[in-house]
Amino acid sequence: MRTFLILFVFINFDRGHCTETRAQVLSITPKTQEQVDILKNVSTQYQTALWQPVSSQYIKEETEVHLFVPTNSSKIVKDLLQKHSITHEVLLPNANELIEMQMRNGSTDPRSGSTFYERYHTLEDIYDWTNRTFQDNPSKITVILIGSSYEKRPLYALKLSINNRPNKKAIWIDCGIHAREWISPAFCLWFVHHSLSFYGQNQEITNILNNMDVYILPVMNPDGYLYTWTTNRMWRKNRSVKKTSPCIGVDLNRNFDANWCTEGASSEPCSEIYCGAFPESEPEAQAVANFLREHKDSVQLYLTIHSYSQMLLFPYSCTLDEAENHKELLEMAKEAAQKIRRHYRSQYRYGAGAKTIYLAPGGSDDWVYNLGIKYSFTFELQDRGHYGFLLPPSEISKACNEALIAVKTIALKVLEKTQAQIRSP
Numbered sequence: 441m442r443t444f445l446i447l448f449v450f451i452n453f454d455r456g457h458c459t460e461t462r463a464q465v466l467s468i469t470p471k472t473q474e475q476v477d478i479l480k481n482v483s484t485q486y487q488t489a490l491w492q493p494v495s496s497q498y499i500k501e502e503t504e505v506h507l508f509v510p511t512n513s514s515k516i517v518k519d520l521l522q523k524h525s526i527t528h529e530v531l532l533p534n535a536n537e538l539i540e541m542q543m544r545n546g547s548t549d550p551r552s553g554s555t556f557y558e559r560y561h562t563l564e565d566i567y568d569w570t571n572r573t574f575q576d577n578p579s580k581i582t583v584i585l586i587g588s589s590y591e592k593r594p595l596y597a598l599k600l601s602i603n604n605r606p607n608k609k610a611i612w613i614d615c616g617i618h619a620r621e622w623i624s625p626a627f628c629l630w631f632v633h634h635s636l637s638f639y640g641q642n643q644e645i646t647n648i649l650n651n652m653d654v655y656i657l658p659v660m661n662p663d664g665y666l667y668t669w670t671t672n673r674m675w676r677k678n679r680s681v682k683k684t685s686p687c688i689g690v691d692l693n694r695n696f697d698a699n700w701c702t703e704g705a706s707s708e709p710c711s712e713i714y715c716g717a718f719p720e721s722e723p724e725a726q727a728v729a730n731f732l733r734e735h736k737d738s739v740q741l742y743l744t745i746h747s748y749s750q751m752l753l754f755p756y757s758c759t760l761d762e763a764e765n766h767k768e769l770l771e772m773a774k775e776a777a778q779k780i781r782r783h784y785r786s787q788y789r790y791g792a793g794a795k796t797i798y799l800a801p802g803g804s805d806d807w808v809y810n811l812g813i814k815y816s817f818t819f820e821l822q823d824r825g826h827y828g829f830l831l832p833p834s835e836i837s838k839a840c841n842e843a844l845i846a847v848k849t850i851a852l853k854v855l856e857k858t859q860a861q862i863r864s865p
C-alpha cells in the first residue's frame with residue numbers, strides 16, 4: 441500500500457453542487473471474478489487501505505471486503521465501482537471524525553470524563569507512562585530494555601513481579617505488533633494498571649501474581665505506531681527501509697521463523713504481509729525472539745494482542761497441522777470465550793489460527809510454540825467489524841475487560857497445570 445496523508449477535507453465543490461466526500465469504510469462483496477479483479481486493482485493502485493482481508497491476494501467471490509477509502513480517493517474509487525456495477529455499503533460514513541475522536545486525549549480534552557486508561561495514547565505518552573509506572577511502583581515493576589526498533593526507538597518491557605520466589609514461572613504479553621491496532625497497546629496499559637490496582641483485592645489476579653511474574657511489552661512496533669499518529673492511521677507494518685524497493689515496512693507478524701514466508705505471507709516488499717528478507721530480519725522481531733529464547737524455561741504462557749475480529753487463537757497458523765496439545769489449548773480458549781460471553785455477552789470465536797482464519801506463517805505465536813512454550817495464544821480484540829481499527833475510546837474499557845477475563849482464565853489454567861506438574865514426581 442502506498443503512503444498517503446490523511447487529509448481532513450470534507451467538502452468538494454463540483455460545478456456549483458455541493459458533494460460531500462469524506463473518508464469512509466466501505467463494505468463490498470464481489471460477485472464475479474471480474475469484480476474480484478477490479479477490487480484487487482482498486483485496493484492496490486489507489487490510495488486505500490484494506491481492513492479485510494489483510495491483503496488483496498485474498499479477495500475472492502462472495503466474501504465481504506472492508507476497504508478504508510480516504511477523502512482524496514473517495515470520488516475516483518466510487519466512480520470506478522459504479523462504472524463496473526459493483527455495489528457497496530458504507531460501513532463507516534465518518535471515518536475522519538472517528539480518527540479525530542481516537543486522537544483526542546487528556547491534553548486536548550481535559551474535561552472528558554474518561555480516565556487515562558480509557559483513552560488512546562501517543563508513543564511519547566506511553567514512554568512517559570512506562571517511566572511513571574516504574575517510579576510509582578519500584579518494588580513491583582522493573583523496566584527492561586529488550587532492544588530497539590528500526591528507527592532506534594527503545595523497546596521497553598515491564599516486568600511485574602510481586603515476590604522473589606525461587607524458580608518462578610512467567611507470562612509474556614506483547615501488544616502493538618501491528619501499528620494500526622490501537623486497542624492492543626491500550627490493553628497492555630490496562631493490564632498493568634489492573635494488576636497493580638487489584639493485587640490483594642481480586643482473588644484471580646492475586647493468585648496469578650503470587651505465583652508468576654508477567655513481562656509486558658506495550659508497543660512492539662513503536663515506529664509504526666508513531667506513524668499511525670502522525671501520518672497514516674492505517675499503517676500496519678514496521679518502518680524499515682529497503683535498498684531494493686521504494687516500499688517501506690515488514691509485517692512483524694510474518695517475520696518469525698515458523699514456516700517463514702510460505703503461503704499466507706508475501707515476499708513482495710509492497711505487500712501488507714511482507715515477510716522481510718529473512719526470519720528475524722527486523723530488529724523488533726529479533727528483540728522479542730532473543731528475550732524469549734533467553735527466558736524460555738521460565739515463560740510458560742505467551743500472549744500476543746491484536747485486533748479486530750474477536751477471536752482467541754492458538755497454534756498453528758503456519759500450517760493446517762494440529763498442535764501436539766491442541767485439545768488442551770482448545771479447552772482453554774473455549775473456557776475463556778465462554779466466560780467473556782457470560783460476563784459481557786460478546787461472541788469470541790476460538791480455535792487454531794490456520795483453520796479459524798487463514799494460513800499466516802512467520803507469526804510470533806507459532807514460533808514461540810515451537811521454541812517450547814506450549815501455551816501460546818493470539819487474541820484478536822473488539823470489534824467484529826463495525827468500527828474495526830477505529831474503535832472509539834468509549835469502547836476501550838469493555839474491550840480490555842473482555843481480554844482481561846480471557847488472560848486470567850488462561851493464566852489460571854496454566855498455573856494449575858504447571859503446579860500439578862511440579863507436585864507429581
Ligand SMILES: [Zn+2]
Nearest residue numbers: 618621746747
Ligand atoms: Zn494484528
